[in-house]
Each structure stands twice: as structure tokens, then as C-alpha cells.
Amino acid sequence: MATTPRITICDATLRDGSHAYSHQITLEQVHAYAAAAEAAGYDFLEVGHGNGLGASSLQVGESLVPESEMLRAAKQDLRNTRLSVHVIPGFATIKREIVNAVEAGVDLFRIGCHCTEADITQRHISYVRSVGREVWGVLMMSHMASADVLLEEAKKMQSYGAQGIVLMDSAGACFPKDVTAKIGLLSEGLDVPVGFHAHHNLGLSIANSLAALESGARIIDGTAKGFGAGAGNAPLELLAAVMQQQGYNTALNFYKALDAADLAAKLFAGSLPDSNGITIVSGLAGVFSGFSKPVQRASKQMGVDPRDVFFELGKRKIVGGQEDLIIEVAADLAQRNPLKPPAPSPTL
């Protein structure tokens, strides 16, 4: 008798949410939320700086708490839920960050790269396999490549030893039909399970996640209350509701998932993402959601409209890790088209 495939749920609240919190998550928040994620039955809890291991820096923002302390804190509260980290080669080195994360008890390493650059993940994936930890490949900004190219890159990661492949819609720019085509092709062409990580810039995170599941995805990412970069991620409490209603096979405890979301709302009050002109434009422009805060800072500094900055970044196909260029783009726009000072109020 055929069984319904088990869907693996990855909770990225304490990693993607770090973007929305300017990387200032405290150990108390880690402890409190990790316990809630464990109770909710999520398979993995991803913890760390928004840009992954080793990313804490002046360029992309410094973490309040050293990552090894965050990881150890989360590990203390997890039993069935396993601890995962996001890794971008370049930010994270094998000898420094990955070795330390292994010692801290990380179970799963999700090695990410821009969606056309899988080659740079080979050494990191191979190393993690060699020390016996689970490793997946993550193709970020997946809206920027066709389904065929994504399959090619995913096959590279699979050949390096990746035991799962996740497509990230880092800019929240995908539509359900794109997700259906891309996840469908990867599900057909790969041996390892395929996953999807949504962002909510165009208000499609749940629709896209559902399209991914219907196209064969076995892994789904989300965050409590959508706590994440830009307009946030697929809210886990909504994913839980939809998946339960649709009869997907998970380890979820629905009420506890709702409780985890309520807890996140308290823990991160004031920083939960919402849809606004900036996040909508970043989705339309296809620019990494995590650029929202630095774009707004640079725009204010240069006196330009942040929406114009996003569209210009989109034209230049700027991706995560190129934060330095935001100020350059804002400066260029200021030179070409400075904002006019507001007109004086008419005298009555």
C-alpha cells in the first residue's frame, strides 16, 4: 500500500528572523522559542545570523550573541527537533565556522549559494558528509534562473553529497506557476528530497508553498508569524493549518504550532514583518528581501526614493553578499535624479 510521503518542516525563525531583528536576538529569546519549536514538532530549527554561519560583520550586520552560544543554547532545548544552520561559503569557512558548529551539536548544515553557483558548495558539502552530519544544498534567489538551470545546479550539489535540495525564493518574487514548474522538474530529476523556502513580498508565500508541496516537495520552510527578511517568510502557523487541512503527513502538533506563533509575536513584538511599499517593490524587482533595511538607510542618506533603489538593484541583478553596492546605487541615483525638496505649504 502506498504511503503518503512524510513532509519535513524546517523552522527558520531564529535564522531568517535575525534579518528582521537586525541580528539582535538574545539567548533568552533563543531558549524560549526553541522550546516552543520542539513542542510544535518541527523537524528542524535553524539558528544563527540571517546570512548564516560566520556572517556577523560590519558589512551585513553584527550579531548580538556569538553564534556558537546561540547554537549551544538552542541545542539545550531540543530533543526531537534537530538543530540546523544556514551556511554560505565565503561567510563561513570549514575550519572555523563549520568545525565549531559540529562541536556545538548542529545536526543539519544547509549549504547555500546563488542559484547558478553550486560549484562553490562542493568543499563544504563534502566536508560535512565526511564528519557524518546531514547536509543539504540550498539554491538562493531561485527566481533568477530557469527550471533547467536550477536542475543542473541541484544535480551538482547532489553529486557532491547533498542529501536534500532547497529552492529559496529569497526575493519573494515567485508566482505559483514558477514554483510548480521548478519544484516539479527538480522532484522529477533528483534522487534526494526537494524543498521550498518562501518569502511573502507579493503575498504569495502560502500559495507558493502549497504549489511546491503539490509539485512534489518533501521539505518546506517557514517561520513563526513569518518572522524573516523583507516581508517575511511563509508563516508556519498558517502552513501548519493548510497542511493539516490538506492531509499532509507531518510530525506537527497543530495547537503547539499556533502557540509557537503567539510566543514569537510576544518575543519579537515590534519587529514582525509587514507588507509595505518597500517589500512589495523588492519582490517585483526580484531583489533579496534582506536588503530592505540597508536600502532604506542608504536611500535616506542619499536622499533618494528607496523604491527606485530596489528597481535599480533589480536591473543590476544584485544578490545577497553584494550589500556594498546598495550605497553605490543610491549615490548614482542621487546624482542622476535627486529627490526634489518638498514644496512649501500654500499660505491660506
Added chain:
Amino acid sequence: MSRATALTRSDAEAVLEGRSSHLEELRGQHLFISGGTGILGSWLLELIHVLNERYHFGLRVTVYSRNARTFATQWPHLVQQELTRFEEGDIRYFTEFPRDTRYIIHAAALTDRRLLASQPFAVAEVNSMGTLRVLRAANLLEDVQKFVLLSSGLVYGAQPWDLPRIDESFAGPLRCNDMNAVYPESKRFAEVAAQSAISETKLPVVTLRPFGFVGPYQPMQLPWAVTDFIRDSFTGGPIRIMGDGATIRSLMYMSDYAFWVLAALVHGKSRKVYNIGSPEPVDLATLARMITQSFSPVPEIHTRLGQAGHDRTRLVPEVTLAQRELGVEVTVPLAEAIQRTITWHRLIQS
């Protein structure tokens, strides 16, 4: 001699015990091995060392490789042999054999699956152009007795699930525009080049199509099922099988593989193709259990972790032609092969 070296040496002695006379034709000859620092090259050197030390063959060997210096550091016992000489170079630019070369084994190729994905262009160049260069240079030699080309069992394309074993006449479908096609297609081209040399200059080429192997010197980093299973067992597991474990392979121990290649050098018939490997099928779930039983605590085996529909393939050779014409047999059963491989890795790690 370290205990790991003693293990491989005793394996080489065992496979040659009572069979050295089968290789008598190699006595006093000069053998050239391209790509001689790979897994097969290491085992060929093990066997040749025994032929020279114990049976006084006086077989001189020139090993051509890009990695000679690294190899010398890693396995000094294979390098410090009186009649063995190493040449470092890239097979794509190979020009000339030592003039008295009479036997050639062309094993140089890029076979690492990770390279096939990341650098397919380099794979195409090395495997096809490298073979052309070696064949051209061999044509210039005065007295070549035998040229053995190492091709691959993958040139057959997909083996039908209901076909128990592939024989040398089988021709399955291969999609040349598949991103993984570069390896089998480059090997097919190497065979085409060899057939051209046979036709044009009567070079005495024997083509071998190897299948699956296991044994010492096989790096555990290679993403093959057997190396994955052994490595994951060393780190405590679990072993993760994407499908249901029914995929079927066959594995030959490396000392047998090396002996079969030397036997082909002597008894292989020019123009002919021989499968090399074990004809005994083993499914991945059974293989994983065979491996985990050597560890305590026994690592868990997880199955059905991948996407549906990609979990059952078969790759098993029919080797009766090789057995009959090369006079070879499988001497190391799979269980023993796995046990000896694990023991060797334990000794290396200790």
C-alpha cells in the same frame, strides 16, 4: 611495514598465489601505466611489487600521473620500488612513451562524480583528448605487444531492470544531452578512438569495461554508495538511502580487479571488449547491512528518504567472456572484501 600496508601486500600475494605463471609473458618487460596513481594504479603497483619481489619478474614500470608527488608522500611504499619510475604530467599534453615500452595500460581519466558535475568540460577533454594523445604516441612505438584501454561499464547506458547482467554486446540508451552524459560519452569516444587506431594502424588494443569496486586506497570522500555507507558507519550513522534499498550493484575487490587487468594485458585478444567486475548482484539495503554489522553500535539504516520514482536501477556485468578468455575468476567474496576494506580504513585511521 605498517599494518595497513601489510594488509594490502597480503591481498596482492593472495591473488597471485598459484597464478603468477598466468602472467609469465610480462617477465622482463616494460609496462607503461597512465593514470597510475589512482585506485587501480595503486593496486597494479601492489601486484607488480609482489611479481618482482617474490617471483623475480623484473617487470619495469613507468607510471604517468598528474599527482606523482602527492602520491609519493601518501603511499611511499608504492613509490620506493627499484623498477618503478614516475613521470609527472597531464595526459592532455602527452607526447612520447619510453622507447622500449611494450605494454600499456591507459587508465588516466577523470572519474570523480563531483568533477563530472562541476567541470564537465575538463572531463571531456581529459577522457577523450587524453586517449587520442596516448593512442597517437603508441602508434609511434616499434614493438607494442598490448594496449589495454580502461573504459567504463557506464558506456552501456541504463541496464533494463529485468536484465540480470549486461554482456559485451548490449547497447542501452544514452542521452547525450544529459548533464551527466559527459563521463559515459567521453568513455565511448575513447573506445571509438581505440577502434580507429586498431583499424588504421593495427594497434593491438584490448578494451576493458569496469563496473563497481571496493577496497583499500578507495577514498571515503568519493560519493559512491559503498564509500558513503562505510564513511557514515565510521561516523556513527545513520546510513541514508534515498530509495527503498532495492537498487542493485555488484562490487569486486580491488586485488581481483588489478589481477584481471594484468591478465587482460597478457591474454586479452586485440580488438575485443571485456567486462570487468563481479557478476554477483547485491542490493543497497543488503550492502548497507553487511557494512553496518562491522560496527558497534550498529548504525541505523534509513530508507525511502528521496523523491519517488528514482530509486531502482541495476548495474551488474556478465563476465563469462573475461573468465573464459582471460582465465580469471573472482577470488574474494563480497563479505570478505567489505571486511578487509573496513579493516584497512581502521588501520589507516589509527
